[in-house]
Amino acid sequence: MYENLISYCSSFIPLSTIDKEAIELNFKHITIKRNGFLLKEGKVCDFIAFVNSGVIRHYHLKDGKEITCDITLKNAFITDFKSFTQSTPSNYNFQILKNVELFIIKKKELLELYNNYKNIESLGRMMAEQVALRAIDMAMTLLSDKPVERVEKFIIQRPDLFQEVPQRYLANLLGISPESLSRIRGRKNLNLSQ
Numbered sequence: 001m002y003e004n005l006i007s008y009c010s011s012f013i014p015l016s017t018i019d020k021e022a023i024e025l026n027f028k029h030i031t032i033k034r035n036g037f038l039l040k041e042g043k044v045c046d047f048i049a050f051v052n053s054g055v056i057r058h059y060h061l062k063d064g065k066e067i068t069c070d071i072t073l074k075n076a077f078i079t080d081f082k083s084f085t086q087s088t089p090s091n092y093n094f095q096i097l098k099n100v101e102l103f104i105i106k107k108k109e110l111l112e113l114y115n116n117y118k119n120i121e122s123l124g125r126m127m128a129e130q131v132a133l134r135a136i137d138m139a140m141t142l143l144s145d146k147p148v149e150r151v152e153k154f155i156i157q158r159p160d161l162f163q164e165v166p167q168r169y170l171a172n173l174l175g176i177s178p179e180s181l182s183r184i185r186g187r188k189n190l191n192l193s194q
Contacts, residue, residue, distance in 0.1 A: 001029060002020075002023065002024045002027070002103065004052050004075070005023065005027065005050050005052065005103045006020050006023060006024070008050070008075055009023065009123055012123055012126050012127075013119055013122055013123050013126065014119070015119055015120075015123075016119065018117070019117055019119045019120055022113055022116070022117055022120065023113075023120070026105050026109045026110075026112075026113055027050065027103035027104060027105045028103065028104050028105070029101070029102070029103055030101075030102050030103075030104055031099065031100065031101050031102070032054075032096050032099070032100050032102070033096065033099050034096055034097065034098060034099050035095070035096060036095075036096045037093060037094060037095055037096065038056060038078070038094035038095075038096065038100070038102070039080065039090055039092060039093065039094040040090075040093055041060065041061065041089075041090060041091055041092060041093050042089045042090070043089060043090055044083055044087055044088065044089055044090065045079055045080035045083035045084045045090045045092075046084065046087070046106055046107045046108075047079065047084075047104050047105060047106050047107065048077055048078070048079040048084065048104070048105055048107075048110060048127075049077065049078050049079065049102045049103065049104040049105075050076070050077050050078075050102065050103040050104075051072050051073065051074050051075065051076050051077075051078060051100060051101075051102060052074060052075075052100075052101040052102060052103060053074045053099075053100065053101045054073075054074065054096065054097075054098045054099050054100025054101060054102075055071065055072070055073055055096070055097040055098040055100070055164050055165060056071070056072045056078060056094050056095065056096055056097065056100060057070075057071050057094070057095045057097050057165075057169055058070040058071065058072070058078075058092050058093070058094055059092065059093050059095065059172075060091050060092050060093065061093075066172070067172065068169050068172040068173040069092065069138075069173070070134070070135075070138065070173070071097075071161060071165055071169065071170075071173060072094075073160055073161070073164055077127050077130075077131070078094065079131075080092050080094075081128065081131060081132075084107060097164075097165065097166070097169070098164065110124070141153060142174075142175050147174065147175070147176045147180055147184060148184050148187075150174045150175070150176070151174060151176075151181065151184050151185070154170075154174065167181055167182070
């Protein structure tokens, strides 16, 4: 059951048999159905989860409108690092767009793993760096790229989003209207689903 999680982690750092056993013992398997939530705004995010399958949308509310900040697909970790590290209420909602299967670890257990397993501590640092780099790339794209450049960049960097995520959420993530996304797609003859 844990093969995918172990394989993903092993692609970043070599894990010993003991490391792998520790991961299997401490990550709990859960499933959440479509339209459910992994995290709701106002709750402390006290976990890190690995998305084994499914799709999760990260969004927050601004003036009563949902603003999509990111979308997590399979084979990726998800958490609200600010809430997780500072034990403060989250500003985000993690909504399930497609049924998800997750392996989740609570903060207390993760910190114990970090204290007892050097490789897992290194893996945690690498995962945090990846999440930070993705957030920086997204912010730079939204600040400096024109809408058509954003769409083209996403098709190259994250083509799976266009197969897995409804267009209205993609448009929101890209900071454009669904109509603009349709126009860009039509002008550029981009083969996007949905």
